[in-house]
Amino acid sequence: MASILIVDDEAKICKLLQAELVDAGHDALGLTTGREALDRAGQNPPDILITDLRMDEMDGITLLKKMKEASPHTDVVVMTAYASVETAIETMRLGAYDYIIKPFNTEELLLLIERIESTRRLREENEGLRSYIASGLDDRIVGTSDAIRAVKKLIQDVSASEAPVLIRGESGTGKELVANAVHKTSRRARGPFIAINCAAIPETLLESELFGYERGAFTGATRRKLGHFQLASGGTLFLDEIGELPMSLQSKLLRVLEEYRVTPLGGEKEVKVDIRLVSATNQPLEEALEEGTFREDLYYRLNVFPIALPPLRDRREDIGDTGRYLLEQMGRKGSDLGEDALRKLQVYHWPGNVRELRNVLERATIVRPSGKIAEEDILLTTLKQSADTDGAPEGLNLDEMEKHMIHKALKISAGNKSEAARLLGITRRALYGRLERYQLDDEVNT
Ligand SMILES: Nc1ncnc2c1ncn2[C@@H]1O[C@H](COP(=O)(O)OP(=O)(O)OP(=O)(O)O)[C@@H](O)[C@H]1O
Ligand SMILES: [Mg+2]
Structure with a gap:
């Protein structure tokens, strides 16, 4: 589907073309003056402009030039009677995509539009890739190790595909950065990139955030709100910490990925959504599968193209x-x-990976506002390193030390077990095991 403006000073032709293109599924609008078309394009540049050549107020050539200035990405088709084909050819030198000779039938025009659309797709794909490489894929995802090279290769490999991508990696390894790179190198590069953290939003809100709602869907729904699925249409939806997606929403997400349609809360009609899904997790989802807290069918849908970050x-x-x-x-x-x-x-x-490195360096630049950063400016303060000097009583045995660290991690994470496990550099399951062993479980909520 393309967004198309039609300009012809003969209102009848305008209406007719508009109706035919809308019938064919395009978002078309007929206007009788170039001025109106330029006004419209100022707010919302069309994919395609189809304009008559000879018009009284502003002729097709002037409109073409002005449109190309205002919206270089709009492809222009010039309609002309046989008598002025030469002029029409001339317009191609001025940047028109093609011309079409009047009278023409709808079929002919639709074919031409189809051709433009496929050229546009190719161009977008190339531009996405090129601008991303120009902006420095190699600068942005820094690293020359084999491990990081392999990641960059995977991003390139998947750039021509629409397959769902699942990114795994510890906290701070660059999952969001890579999700963004997947978007920027895809043909959706110019569409939106919407990120949502499944762990950060309460279950009750998550559904309405994702699916949106109609006015009056529930108490307090005073206005209609678009969900993230719709907001991301034409682009990429990034679901971070997918392992934390509640069961009830897992089945709903699965349905979206099967049909690419959503029904906003309180709505009656299904809405088509044109999204590419990228998700990320810092926990091994396989564990959640075993525990029965993550749906296997959804896992397979999400994990079509896995990228593991070192x-x-x-x-x-x-x-x-x-x-x-x-x-x-x-x-x-x-x-x-x-x-x-x-x-x-x-x-x-580096339990906190690149994010921790950034924080450590940020602190260093504060204590050393100029000149070379020295060893003493580097303060490494994570649990593992500081536990022995940070409040742990002397003479503890290993078990007591472990207990002490778990206790501390739970305190720092305010009882959040996933977070505590992350701080400790162990899996959630391993944390649960130790909580049981040390009978610390009742401390979780204290
Ligand atoms: N390879 C890299 N090159 C340059 N910067 C990086 C790299 N990896 C991560 N970063 C930077 O480190 C920070 C953390 O990255 P990001 O937020 O993508 O991590 P994450 O895996 O999503 O972490 P979390 O699991 O905590 O959400 C960001 O500022 C990001 O730009
Ligand atoms: Mg992240």
Whole structure:
């Protein structure tokens, strides 16, 4: 479906063409002056402009030139009577896509539109790729290790496809960054990228956020609200922490992925949604499958194209480049990263991955506002490293130490077990095991 403006000073022809194109499923509007077309395009540039050549007020050539200035991505078709074919050919030099000789039948015009649409798709695909590469796929996802190269290759491989992508990786490994890259390299690059974190939104709100609602759907629904599925139409919907999606919504999501239609809450009509789904998880979903908290059929739908992100500790050779890149992003020079500081960064285990690296460097730039960052500016404060000096009584045995750390993690995460497990660098399941062993479970909510 293309958005099309038709301009012909003969109102009858205008109406007729509009009706025929709308019938064929296009979003078409007929106007009788070039002025109106330019006004419209100013707010909402059409994919295609079909204009008559000879018109009194503003002729087709002037309209073509002005349209190309205002909206370079609009493809222009010129309609002309046989007598002025030469002029029509001339318009192609001025940037028209093609011309069509009057009188023509609808079939002919529809074929031409189809051809334009496929050219547009190709062009968008190329532009998406090109602009992304120009903006530096290699700069943005920093790293030259085999592991990160493999990730970049996967992003390129999937760029021509619409398949759902599932990104896995520990916290801070760049899942959102990669989700964005998948979007930017796809043919949807110019459409919206809508990210939503399934763990951050309460279950009751999540459904209305995703599906939207009609006015009066529930108490408090004073206006109609579009859901994220609709907002992401034409682009990519990124569902972060998909493992936290409640069961009730899992079956609904599955249905969306089967039919690409949604029904807003309180609505009667199904709405088509044209989305590409990218999801991410930092927990192994296989565990959730075993526990029965994640639907297997949904898992297979989401996991068509998996991308696993390596933790920073498994690609230590990238720490230097990444550190320098992050410093540059903070307005410093890459060379500000001193040798001894770098060595300290390289031996650390980075439970919070690149995000933690960024935080550590951010602090360093505060304590050292200019010049080289030195070893003493690098403060590494995660649990694993600081537990021994951070309030743990002397002379604990290993079990007591572990208990102490779990207790602390739960305190920091305000009782959130997933978060605590993440802080401790263990799986949720492993945390549950230890909670039971140390009989700490009742502390979770304290
Ligand atoms: N390879 C990389 N190159 C450059 N920057 C990176 C890279 N990986 C991650 N980052 C940066 O690190 C930060 C964290 O990345 P991101 O938010 O994508 O991680 P995440 O995996 O989604 O984390 P979480 O699971 O906590 O949501 C961001 O600022 C991101 O730009
Ligand atoms: Mg994230």
